[in-house]
């Protein structure tokens with residue numbers, strides 16, 4: 001294994017909106033690359049990538065899975081990611097460590113909300129992409145329309161490398177615009193390679209026009225090619241490929257391919273395109289220097305019968321089996337006992353990992369998603385992955401008393417594995433609340449508690465995860481002194497609170513000087529403030545987006561203790577918040593409804609009744625896409641209403657837009 005930075009390797013993800021066909025496409029990739037000898041199907045629950053029983057049963061991807069395959073001498077580490085918004089953190093984690101992505105589009109629906117969200121995430125992480133327009137065998141599939149949607153909705157410079165031959169059930173192949181030839185799959189049989197043939201005459205002029213646009217886009221960003229082109233020389237296929245590769249890696253162009261994964265058409269050229277146009281490690285924009293000391297990012301934890309495995313991406317240096325490494329995020333030493341390359345249904349043990357590798361490590365004890373592994377304790381920490389905000393809570397309890405310990409253990413593991421799940425205790429009822437991004441995510445978590453930890457769980461009704469915050473500053477003075485007096489019972493402090501911008505979280509500071517409060521008690525003040533903020537004094541919801549500053553205080557040489565300061569700070573915070581004009585915040589969801597025009601009036605009327613604000617309406621084929629902001633509290637059970645009012649024909653998706661102050665009417669109802 002050499003460690004130069006241009007290994008013949010691609011680290012790519014497959015991303016899309018739910019149901020666009022990522023898993024179906026990935027299963028074909030495993031088959032064509034020889035990893036699997038038969039094709040797993042989503043619809044009969046036999047997929048290799050969605051190996052979790054819940055994934056197979058629900059027919060959706062929940063976890064991202066990493067798999068190594070080889071195509072024409074190139075190693076491809078492939079990550080299949082979930083499309084459902086509830087599992088979005090998995091997409092973020094994956095994009096953070098990938099060098100390129102294949103974005104799968106449904107040939108009928110085109111750009112869907114989750115494609116858009118994932119596309120923007122890929123923009124943030126500067127991940128070069130190629131697009132695969134799938135499901136071209138379906139009725140209503142429209143390749144040119146999907147390409148225009150990519151341009152309009154995603155602002156992508158989407159350029160087809162292929163044109164489909166035949167439409168809907170007649171879809172049978174593609175025109176390769178670079179080679180100017182046709183690839184036809186005469187049958188659905190995946191074992192039969194495509195037949196290379198002439199371009200059908202009726203597609204010739206369209207193919208030439210599309211090729212001319214492609215050539216233009218490539219030559220205009222390459223001086224040498226442009227000069228030749230202006231002299232009337234058209235560039236050769238190899239020069240065009242090289243130009244396209246550079247443009248794709250720079251993020252200037254998104255090559256678009258066509259196919260039907262389900263009918264086994266178009267997947268081999270997609271693999272060719274991954275090798276031809278997506279970057280090697282170290283070649284991507286903003287790639288780190290791959291030489292130098294070890295630096296790796298943990299991006300996924302998984303547990304199975306063999307114990308815990310941590311997936312890492314190595315950015316620089318070498319990690320050998322049995323090495324002791326440092327978790328630069330915690331400063332602790334860790335031993336990487338075993339290193340594995342993960343294939344569809346087996347693991348291959350590796351002696352060492354080098355820059356560019358994505359692999360599994362067994363033996364790490366205290367490593368979480370987002371931690372940096374390095375050869376030195378004080379090595380710089382790689383940019384971590386931010387967990388999205390949780391918007392929904394459910395109360396959970398074991399069905400029987402003896403499940404209490406197992407439940408606590410199971411929850412602790414789930415929250416470690418998925419930073420977008422959170423736990424807290426309701427101060428009034430004492431109930432355990434599990435919070436997450438949506439109902440589906442919480443249901444899946446509860447099911448895991450049963451299947452992995454053997455705990456039967458009683459789940460309450462999902463509730464909106466409200467927050468509270470301040471709208472003014474306030475200062476309070478608090479004296480904590482127990483009647484009984486005695487040691488450890490005295491603390492006096494002045495605390496000032498003030499609002500911070502949305503999303504800022506909480507900040508604590510101390511401006512106490514001259515030892516009015518000894519330094520060792522100041523952390524206890526912060527602990528008291530943080531604990532009190534977990535259940536805000538105004539409405540009992542977590543208090544966010546504020547700062548608390550300890551401005552003054554006094555202590556007693558004998559009678560003060562950390563606990564006294566903690567209790568005093570908690571009481572002071574509660575008093576201060578009530579003086580600082582507190583308000584309740586609620587999640588407003590960005591909702592997108594796709595409805596046949598016949599039901600448009602009813603759909604909009606219903607959204608307005610739910611206190612929604614309609615943001616826009618757009619025609620999509622013979623349907624209309626309505627976008628609106630609606631309070632999450634109004635969206636429980638929406639799917640049933642929408643089906644009823646549209647005879648089952650409208651669909652919707654939603655994701656968090658932002659937290660906003662609850663207007664007076666909702667505050668009264670809450």
Ligand SMILES: Nc1nc2c(ncn2[C@@H]2O[C@H](COP(=O)(O)OP(=O)(O)OP(=O)(O)O)[C@@H](O)[C@H]2O)c(=O)[nH]1
Pocket residue numbers: 016017018019020021022023024025042043059060061062081082083084134135136137138259260261262263
């Ligand atoms: N007609 C047709 N159906 C397809 C094609 N590709 C996938 N499907 C079907 O579309 C459905 C969704 O496919 P999946 O591969 O599970 O989609 P996904 O994008 O992985 O979905 P999530 O993992 O849940 O995000 C399944 O019923 C597939 O059989 C295709 O090319 N043509």
